[in-house]
Amino acid sequence: MALILSEEQKLLKDSATEFLAINAPVEQFRDLRDNNYKAFDESLWTKIVEMGWTALTIPEEFDGLEFGYVGLGQILEEMGKNITKAPLFSSIVLGATALTHSKNQGLKKEWLPQLMEGTKRVTLALDEHTYFDPTAIATTAKSTANGYTLSGKKTMIIDGASADAFIVVANTEEGEAALFMVAADSKGITITTDVLLDAGTYATVTFDQVAVASVDRISGVGEGSALLNDILNTASICLSAEMLGMITEAFGQTVAYLKEREQFGKRIGTYQALQHRAAIMFSEIELCKSIVIQALQALDSNADDIDQLASLAKAKLGKTIKLVTNEAMQMHGGIGVTDDVNIGFYFKRARVLQRLFGDYNFHLDRYARLNNY
Amino acid sequence: METTTKKDLKDFRLETRQWLEEHCPESMRTPLKDSADYYWGGSNPAFSSEDQKIWFEKNLEKKWIVPYWDTQYGGGGLSAEENNILTQEMTRIGARKPLFSFGISMLGPALHKFANEEQKMRFLPDITAGKTWWCQGYSEPNAGSDLAGLQTKAEDKGDHYSISGSKVWTSYADKSDWIFCLVRTDFDVPKHNGISFLLIDMKSEGVSTRPIKLISGKSPFCETFFDNVKVPKENLIGTLNDGWTIAKYLLTHERQMIGGVGETDVRKAVHDIAIENMPMQDGILKDGVLRAEIAELEMNDAIFEMTIQRITDEAKTGVNAGALSSFFKYYGTEQNVARMELLSAITGTDGLLWESENKDAVTEVRTFCRSKGNTIEGGTSEVQLGIISKRILNLPS
Numbered sequence: 157m158a159l160i161l162s163e164e165q166k167l168l169k170d171s172a173t174e175f176l177a178i179n180a181p182v183e184q185f186r187d188l189r190d191n192n193y194k195a196f197d198e199s200l201w202t203k204i205v206e207m208g209w210t211a212l213t214i215p216e217e218f219d220g221l222e223f224g225y226v227g228l229g230q231i232l233e234e235m236g237k238n239i240t241k242a243p244l245f246s247s248i249v250l251g252a253t254a255l256t257h258s259k260n261q262g263l264k265k266e267w268l269p270q271l272m273e274g275t276k277r278v279t280l281a282l283d284e285h286t287y288f289d290p291t292a293i294a295t296t297a298k299s300t301a302n303g304y305t306l307s308g309k310k311t312m313i314i315d316g317a318s319a320d321a322f323i324v325v326a327n328t329e330e331g332e333a334a335l336f337m338v339a340a341d342s343k344g345i346t347i348t349t350d351v352l353l354d355a356g357t358y359a360t361v362t363f364d365q366v367a368v369a370s371v372d373r374i375s376g377v378g379e380g381s382a383l384l385n386d387i388l389n390t391a392s393i394c395l396s397a398e399m400l401g402m403i404t405e406a407f408g409q410t411v412a413y414l415k416e417r418e419q420f421g422k423r424i425g426t427y428q429a430l431q432h433r434a435a436i437m438f439s440e441i442e443l444c445k446s447i448v449i450q451a452l453q454a455l456d457s458n459a460d461d462i463d464q465l466a467s468l469a470k471a472k473l474g475k476t477i478k479l480v481t482n483e484a485m486q487m488h489g490g491i492g493v494t495d496d497v498n499i500g501f502y503f504k505r506a507r508v509l510q511r512l513f514g515d516y517n518f519h520l521d522r523y524a525r526l527n528n529y
Numbered sequence: 530m531e532t533t534t535k536k537d538l539k540d541f542r543l544e545t546r547q548w549l550e551e552h553c554p555e556s557m558r559t560p561l562k563d564s565a566d567y568y569w570g571g572s573n574p575a576f577s578s579e580d581q582k583i584w585f586e587k588n589l590e591k592k593w594i595v596p597y598w599d600t601q602y603g604g605g606g607l608s609a610e611e612n613n614i615l616t617q618e619m620t621r622i623g624a625r626k627p628l629f630s631f632g633i634s635m636l637g638p639a640l641h642k643f644a645n646e647e648q649k650m651r652f653l654p655d656i657t658a659g660k661t662w663w664c665q666g667y668s669e670p671n672a673g674s675d676l677a678g679l680q681t682k683a684e685d686k687g688d689h690y691s692i693s694g695s696k697v698w699t700s701y702a703d704k705s706d707w708i709f710c711l712v713r714t715d716f717d718v719p720k721h722n723g724i725s726f727l728l729i730d731m732k733s734e735g736v737s738t739r740p741i742k743l744i745s746g747k748s749p750f751c752e753t754f755f756d757n758v759k760v761p762k763e764n765l766i767g768t769l770n771d772g773w774t775i776a777k778y779l780l781t782h783e784r785q786m787i788g789g790v791g792e793t794d795v796r797k798a799v800h801d802i803a804i805e806n807m808p809m810q811d812g813i814l815k816d817g818v819l820r821a822e823i824a825e826l827e828m829n830d831a832i833f834e835m836t837i838q839r840i841t842d843e844a845k846t847g848v849n850a851g852a853l854s855s856f857f858k859y860y861g862t863e864q865n866v867a868r869m870e871l872l873s874a875i876t877g878t879d880g881l882l883w884e885s886e887n888k889d890a891v892t893e894v895r896t897f898c899r900s901k902g903n904t905i906e907g908g909t910s911e912v913q914l915g916i917i918s919k920r921i922l923n924l925p926s
Binding site: 425430439443520529 | 798800803804809812813814820821823824825827829831832835836840842843845846853856859911913914915917918919921922924925
């Protein structure tokens, strides 16, 4: 398949650019942050639903658009450029993906239309440790007469404070990881929050013998690890798309600054020390564009090498966003480290996205293992 | 123009597969190892094996030495789609190219774009027949990265030009029949505006060559000297003093070639060589630092290949990819140099063997030494970064 966008995908991307410039420019992020780290703007969410972005990856069977992840990736890329805050990643990339890959028809029928309409939101409760390790799950799901009781503690839950339900990864008594849909207002749940470097709010949720009905088990017997793997691949690739937007925007602002800022009587972009570093960044960004579109297309075509591509994407984008945001700070000089300009937003958010769902080292190691070394 | 249908292409693939199966000798389906494996053609053809000769002649007969050039120039007249299929089918069985030629990869595209019809008819058919071995006269002792500063002069003597000066890094000048050359035809204008593109017969009186030995111990490179060499005026390609336009065009082809664009990677994976040579522990390479370096290299290799495809796909939709050849050259050669450095490390002290009484001759160390030239020839990495910053990023100068 050609590594370019189709006409429809291009149109969607253009409409997102236009929409976000009006409804969610980077200044909105600053306002939300200064308004006690508000998670997102509710009216923006309503408009996003109206735009159809929440329906892009929902199967037609559930009245979705089934337009695909390449399309959703374009939206996320544009949101990355503007550091737009909205629960699209948590509820659709994580939540809806978990459900569409699941075989539990009842749950799909119940949740997918609501997620698409934006009336309900879910998010993934996976992490338990400081360092990303999706296999190290201590949360347990004990069988009961009509379901399970979940106990454990989950951290770094994206949009966890405002979600209607959590998709919780827990170990069953048979010793396999399984996924459960757990309403946020269930008895035994305690929610606390942390604000991170990117001014985002992340929840820690304690599950103290929370009762879950057997119909709310998302993954069937023996299917948990594969389903979780699907979600993590999708998350890594979609976060890479968002990082691509941040990278191109931070780089664009930096190159523009090199062309305008004068020192020693010359524009600083005339200095070779900076020119070559800019050209190196350009080259790395060319690679980033390629792996992102390749990996998004692979999600849509259910490609065999999706594990490799997801790790390639997350590792490459994670490494490049570090390079580009660091260089962006350095090349902006003193003004770059002030809160008056926006470039620092990219630097800070980059650190969070780099680490979510596995950092560079994690995915480098995974890629090597997938290739048997 | 005829339109090729999907069915036609399917048939073409089948016919091509059959033809290759029938005519490509087994030994021509093995990876290229040393210089004897490359056939360069020329007026004194030197085949290193009978199979090499058969393979060349079969392709010549089929007009597949340059399958995508027009038939009037001796090409095969294949469409881009057909040529793609042929390349794919050759790659599938690991078939070698029947002829290696700067006439095909570098001069040919320039002649197609800038030569008059008479010149095309005079030079292109001998390229497709493998009769002329061409070399390139660009760099000079004092014009390396600053190529446009070249000083080899061509004086107008009425009915001919008289050439004096010297060129350096002319690959195979000692074996070539002809040279395509950048010469200075005007000293009184800004340096880019006084250069012309000339074709010179290496048998002309006053031409001499001297081989250059590299740190790898050998090399195809030469110095080429011109001492009042007479060159007919009809050997000028394009407009007088507009040779820099041709030079730039040709350099984009050279850069893509050195950067490995369009070449399918048939080399053994670095990690496979590591697994064969290095200790493992719990199913992974024991040397964690080297393992990380290998993974990073292989990840970038994989994504670089996707990037070549993406930019090729974009170019088909009309996006101008001109200055991107600098990106390809820069990234591709930096990757190759990093790969050689890693292979050297992986093979430990074996990777240092220059000549040995104990083991089979090891060529890797020479290849490693040779690779250091990759980020220099065809414009250094720094020159490429400069082009990217000025022509793509539009940074001020």
